[in-house]
Amino acid sequence: xxxxxxxxxxxxxxxxxxxxxxxxxxxxxxxxxxxxxxxxxxxxxxxxxxxxxxxxxxxxxxxxxxxxxxxxxxxxxxxxxxxxxxxxxxxxxxxxxxxxxxxxxxxxxxxxxxxxxxxxxxxxxxxxxxxxxxxxxxxxxxxxxxxxxxxxxxxxxxxxxxxxxxxxxxxxxxxxxxxxxxxxxxxxxxxxxxxxxxxxxxxxxxxxxxxxxxxxxxxxxxxxxxxxxxxxxxxxxxxxxxxxxxxxxxxxxxxxxxxxxxxxxxxxxxxxxxxxxxxxxxxxxxxxxxxxxxxxxxxxxxxxxxxxxxxxxxxxxxxxxxxxxxxxxx
Amino acid sequence: xxxxxxxxxxxxxxxxxxxxxxxxxxxxxxxxxxxxxxxxxxxxxxxxxxxxxxxxxxxxxxxxxxxxxxxxxxxxxxxxxxxxxxxxxxxxxxxxxxxxxxxxxxxxxxxxxxxxxxxxxxxxxxxxxxxxxxxxxxxxxxxxxxxxxxxxxxxxxxxxxxxxxxxxxxxxxxxxxxxxxxxxxxxxxxxxxxxxxxxxxxxxxxxxxxxxxxxxxxxxxxxxxxxxxxxxxxxxxxxxxxxxxxxxxxxxxxxxxxxxxxxxxxxxxxxxxxxxxxxxxxxxxxxxxxxxxxxxxxxxxxxxxxxxxxxxxxxxxxxxxxxxxxxxxx
Numbered sequence: 078x079x080x081x082x083x084x085x086x087x088x089x090x091x092x093x094x095x096x097x098x099x100x101x102x103x104x105x106x107x108x109x110x111x112x113x114x115x116x117x118x119x120x121x122x123x124x125x126x127x128x129x130x131x132x133x134x135x136x137x138x139x140x141x142x143x144x145x146x147x148x149x150x151x152x153x154x155x156x157x158x159x160x161x162x163x164x165x166x167x168x169x170x171x172x173x174x175x176x177x178x179x180x181x182x183x184x185x186x187x188x189x190x191x192x193x194x195x196x197x198x199x200x201x202x203x204x205x206x207x208x209x210x211x212x213x214x215x216x217x218x219x220x221x222x223x224x225x226x227x228x229x230x231x232x233x234x235x236x237x238x239x240x241x242x243x244x245x246x247x248x249x250x251x252x253x254x255x256x257x258x259x260x261x262x263x264x265x266x267x268x269x270x271x272x273x274x275x276x277x278x279x280x281x282x283x284x285x286x287x288x289x290x291x292x293x294x295x296x297x298x299x300x301x302x303x304x305x306x307x308x309x310x311x312x313x314x315x316x317x318x319x320x321x322x323x324x325x326x327x328x329x330x331x332x333x334x335x336x337x338x339x340x341x342x343x344x345x346x347x348x349x350x351x352x353x354x355x356x357x358x359x360x361x362x363x364x365x366x367x368x369x370x371x372x373x374x375x376x377x378x379x380x381x382x383x384x385x386x387x388x389x390x391x392x393x394x395x396x397x398x399x400x401x402x403x404x405x406x407x
Numbered sequence: 408x409x410x411x412x413x414x415x416x417x418x419x420x421x422x423x424x425x426x427x428x429x430x431x432x433x434x435x436x437x438x439x440x441x442x443x444x445x446x447x448x449x450x451x452x453x454x455x456x457x458x459x460x461x462x463x464x465x466x467x468x469x470x471x472x473x474x475x476x477x478x479x480x481x482x483x484x485x486x487x488x489x490x491x492x493x494x495x496x497x498x499x500x501x502x503x504x505x506x507x508x509x510x511x512x513x514x515x516x517x518x519x520x521x522x523x524x525x526x527x528x529x530x531x532x533x534x535x536x537x538x539x540x541x542x543x544x545x546x547x548x549x550x551x552x553x554x555x556x557x558x559x560x561x562x563x564x565x566x567x568x569x570x571x572x573x574x575x576x577x578x579x580x581x582x583x584x585x586x587x588x589x590x591x592x593x594x595x596x597x598x599x600x601x602x603x604x605x606x607x608x609x610x611x612x613x614x615x616x617x618x619x620x621x622x623x624x625x626x627x628x629x630x631x632x633x634x635x636x637x638x639x640x641x642x643x644x645x646x647x648x649x650x651x652x653x654x655x656x657x658x659x660x661x662x663x664x665x666x667x668x669x670x671x672x673x674x675x676x677x678x679x680x681x682x683x684x685x686x687x688x689x690x691x692x693x694x695x696x697x698x699x700x701x702x703x704x705x706x707x708x709x710x711x712x713x714x715x716x717x718x719x720x721x722x723x724x725x726x727x728x729x730x731x732x733x734x735x736x737x
Contacts (some may be wrong), residue, residue, distance in 0.1 A: 165566035166507075166676075173503050173559060197546060213541045214558075216527060217577075217645060219569065221562035228544075228558035229503060232551035236495035247547075315547060327436065 078251030081144065085137040085179060086116030086152030090257045091192070091250075094298045095150060097277025100127050102306070109133055111140055115167070116155040121257050126295035137175030145184040147179060150305065151176055151191045154227075156250075158220060159263035172226035176233050180243070188244040190305040193231050193315060194363075195251040195355055196224040205358040207300050208249070208315050231315060238313060251357045255294030258383035266291060266379065269330050270386045273337040283347030285327025290356045292320035293378035296371040303366045312365045319357040320371035332376060336383055409436035411474065415509060416482030418447030420587045421580075424628045425480060427636075430457050432636070439463055441470055445497070446485045451587050475514040479616040480635065481506055481521045482534030484533040484557075486580075488550060489593035495552030502556035506563050508571070518574040520635040523561050523645060525553040525685055536643050538579070561645060568643060574634050581649025581687045585624030585708060586715035596621060596709065599660050600716045603667040611655040613677030615657025620686045622650035623708035626701040633696045642695045649687040650682070650701035663704060667711055 082099060086092040087110035099108050107129050110122065113136040122132060133140070136152035154171045155161045160166045176191065183189055198206045199214030214224045237243040254266040261271075269279045299316045304310075327342070334340045362369065412429060416422040417440035429438050437459050440452065443466040452462060463470070467483035484501045485491045491498045506521065513519055528536045529544030544554045567573040585597040592599075599609045629650045634640075657672070664670045692699065 165570060166563065168564075169503065169559065169563050170507060173499065174507065177500060177504065199541065211529065211543045211545055215541055216558040216561050217565045222566050225555075225562035226561040228546040229499065229555040232555035233499050233544050234497065235547045236499075236552050354646060 078104060078247060080104050080147040081107045081109070082148045082150070083109045083146040083179070083182060084110060084150040084152065085111045085140070085175060086117060086151075087096040087266065088112035088114060088119065088121050088132070090121070090255075090259065090262075091253060091294065091297065092117065092152045093121035093257055094294055095152070095301060096122065096125065096130065098298055098302050100125070100130060105129060108154055108230060109129065109144070109146070111135055111137065111153070113153075116157075116160055116259060118259070136171065138170045138178050140178065140182075142182065144182070146187060147184055148188045148190065148305075149179050149183055151179055154223070156194070157263045158223075160256055161223040162219060168200065168222045169226040172230045176230045180237060183243070186244070189234060189237070190246040191230060191234055191248075192301075193227045193247055193249045194223070195249050195317070195357065196220070197228050197231065197249060198355070201355065204354045205321060205356040206317070207358040208317055208361055215303050246256065246310075246314050247314030248301060248304060248316050248318045250292075250297065251317065251355065252289055252291050253294055253297045253319075254291050255382050257291065257294070258382070260386060260389060265289065266329060266382060267386070269333045270379075273333050273340045273383075274386055274390050277340045279330045279334060279340060279342045280345050281327050281330050281342050282345050285330060285344070286325050288323040288325050288354055288356070290320050290323050290324065291329075291375055291378070292318070292371050293375070293381075296373050300362065300366055300369050300371075303369055310365070312361070316365055317357040317359060317362055319359070320359050321359050322371075322375070323354070323356050324375055329375060329379060332379060333383070336380065402406065408434060409429075410434055410477040411437045411439070412478045412480070413439045413441060413476040413509070413512060414480040414482065415441045415470070415505060416447060417480075418442035418444060418462070419482060420486075420585075420589065421624065421627065422447065422480075422482045422585060422593075423451035423587055424624055425482070425631060426455065426460065428628055428632050430455070430460060435459060437461065439474070439476070441465055441467065441483070443483075446487075446490055446589060449588070450634065454658065466501065467509065468500045468508050470512075472512065474512070476512055476517060477514055478518045478520065478635075479509050479513055481509055481519065484553070485721070486524070487593045488553075491553040493547060498552045499556040502560045502633040503563065506560045510567060513573070516574070517569070518565060518576065520576040521560060521564055521578075523557045523577055523579045524553070525579050525647070525649065525687065526550070527561065528685070529554060529577060531685065534684045535651060535686040537688040538647055538691055550649070575643050576640075577644030578631060578634060578646050578648045579654050579687065580627065581647065582619055583624055583627045583649075584621050585712050587624070588712070589646060590716060590719060595619065595656055596659060596712060597716070599638050599663045600709075600713050603663050603670045603713075604716060604720050607670045609660045609664060609672045610675050611657050611660050611672050612675050613673070615660065616655050616656050618653040618684055618686070620650050620653050621659075621705055621708070622648070622701050623705075623711075626650065626703050630696055630699050630701075632690065633699055634721050641694070643690070646695055647687040647689060647692055649689070651687050651689050652701075652705070653684070653686055654705055659705060659709060662709060663713070666710065703704065
């Protein structure tokens with residue numbers, strides 16, 4: 078069967094990696110890449126030379142077409158705190174209203190895939206977090222637009238499944254990094270690399286011993302491919318996807334200072350409410366996706382990301398950097 | 408100043424009581440009562456004879472007008488589990504998309520009032536629940552459309568306040584009962600009364616010792632009036648509103664059997680996941696609304712409600728009853 082696929086947020090960091098993988102499929106007739114270029118960039122798709130791929134500049138919540146799709150992937154949302162905190166209403170629109178709108182474009186029997194987030198766990202009281210953990214999110218707080226719109230979209234899609242039998246797949250992504258992250262993304266790895274390549278001073282907040290679980294984008298896209306593409310599956314989600322190896326923020330910073338000569342670390346006061354940990358319980362992922370693991374060590378991933386950023390810095394006239402104070406990965 | 412007010416869900420149980428109170432205000436020039444009559448009824452407004460009130464049949468998420476309002480009250484959502492579980496997508500639309508749409512109809516400097524719910528606390532791990540409790544909601548569960556859309560709408564409105572300075576008021580309502588509840592509403596008090604007036608058999612699930620905090624509608628509307636109408640206030644919410652007197656379900660059933668001769672209680676197996684308690688911590692409400700308390704005892708409230716239901720049963724040809732198994736109040 079030749080399939081038509083819509084990927085919303087397909088010009089984004091993770092979205093564009095999924096587009097690359099969709100184009101490797103032989104059962105795909107057409108891919109509509111929908112993106113309003115809020116955080117996505119045309120550059121992320123510049124390498125694509127495939128007649129099956131069609132880019133449409135537009136938003137998930139308002140996109141209209143007579144076309145219907147066999148598979149819809151909804152990734153249309155910024156994922157970095159400085160970005161989603163800047164325009165929270167639009168984040169809620171992109172996620173919830175986006176899902177409400179896009180589901181109407183699904184063929185009967187089609188599949189709707191959604192990238193939710195570990196932020197549905199809020200500031201977790203347990204670690205690692207299994208999918209059954211109900212979370213600790215302040216639904217009135219300054220980070221809630223992202224957390225709550227992802228939670229609400231999960232609810233919406235599970236109801237679409239329960240009430241209308243819609244085929245859904247929902248993952249909860251933990252921190253992802255790698256090539257095609259925006260240099261002004263605002264999260265730790267890209268910040269450190271951006272700083273190393275420009276000012277030479279890497280800012281670490283607090284003592285830097287707070288840990289993060291960073292998943293390299295190839296590992297994460299590999300998991301999504303295994304979960305989203307599969308036609309018959311017993312478990313539709315929510316499924317934690319990430320790297321469960323916890324690394325101290327300062328270890329990554331130190332590693333980057335070794336890779337880029339002449340750089341140094343500067344310690345600044347801790348960011349308020351910066352969570353001390355967020356780590357996936359991957360028990361279910363290992364069961365649902367046999368053979369998959371986040372196996373790329375951070376040293377390899379950081380080196381690859383650094384090479385990519387070097388290329389971007391060389392080829393860009395203006396390199397925007399995230400404004401300080403920068404929010405570290407949650 | 409003469410004000411224009413929009414109340415979405417104004418033909419509903421609680422909404423129509425608020426309409427009555429809005430019409431007592433002398434600073435109100437016009438009230439647009441928006442309701443799609445999903446759970447609201449024209450009967451709830453039949454007694455209104457005031458030229459300032461205009462009824463519009465329409466939905467919060469799609470209502471369009473050139474008019475702009477000084478105050479918007481967003482109550483457009485079913486509140487009873489059998490109702491919201493029947494059409495969960497529409498519940499999410501009514502709440503989240505409803506708020507997204509209605510906020511565009513606010514005059515600059517206008518006020519947006521929203522009735523959120525104690526269900527944002529999910530199955531609480533502490534009792535009573537203060538506003539700071541982050542809740543325990545399964546965002547993929549069969550009750551999540553209501554809980555999560557209320558949480559997401561809270562988030563949306565707090566962001567509108569934080570980012571755009573929009574004046575907001577948000578309450579979290581615990582169980583409310585009283586005249587104008589639908590007889591097929593599906594929650595305990597109205598079920599018991601409906602059963603007493605028809606079959607004569609009141610069904611209690613489990614041993615009936617599970618407690619509920621029922622707020623009589625006059626007490627609750629009184630709190631909303633004090634909170635929503637006030638122009639200058641230090642605290643915008645979220646504010647718990649309810650009755651903190653916990654009553655065993657079976658006590659209410661027994662009281663009703665005494666009021667309606669010839670009726671009896673039948674015990675059925677417990678409903679799965681029926682929470683054993685939900686009780687408001689009203690510390691903040693007492694501080695923010697000095698002088699207010701939920702003072703009407705359940706005996707008075709139940710008698711008043713019974714009288715109203717008798718009138719409805721007498722004047723209606725067909726009296727719909729909630730389908731079994733009925734979900735008790737959460």
